[in-house]
Amino acid sequence: MILSPNRKSRGVALIIVLAILVLITVVAVTFFSRTVSLRKATVNEKAGVTSRQLADSVVNLVQAQIDHAATRGGNTVWASQPGAIRLFETSGNLQTIYRLYSGKNLTASDVADFSEDVPPADWASNPALWVDLNRPAFVSESSGTALAHFPILDPRDPANPASQQTTAGFSITGAPGATADQP
Secondary structure, eight states, rough: OOOOOOOOHHHHHHHHHHHHHHHHHHHHHHHHHHHHHHHHHHHHHHHHHHHHHHHHHHHHHHHHHHHHHHHHOTTEEEEEEEEEEEETTTSSSSEEESSSSOSSSSEEESGGGGGSSSSOGGGGGGGGTTTOOOOOOOEEEETTEEHHHHHSOBBBBBOOOSSSOBBBEEEEEOOOOTTTOOO
């Protein structure tokens, strides 16, 4: 005689099997979502490390330029200027100019080699390549007027900053990209 399971035990078995399937599905979905999250975090970390390495390489390159120029010794003398180190022979003749910014060549032997480094007339319209480090920030005052704040040097007359007069001996009127609405 074959015993047939009663209906109650068949219902309990079905519920147990469904519960196990749901549990396995939840574990699998959790595993895959965690894997995707970890992969995204790894990709982001790699991008951050790459960015830091690129930034460090630029600093290291400039430091190497400075070290190379300043430690030449012998019959040379060096002088620094913004963006370059000039190396002179003891006779006063220019020997080498070391650029401290990006260019086709990091060294030059003649000042004329810097002519290609002059920005084009429309440099202000191409902010991806050129930047005005002294561009003023216009800050609204409570009176509703906007005051210009220069990050490096304010070219206006310090005795009367509201005037359009610049400090004696200082002029930006011929600067590429200068406009009438920017003092």
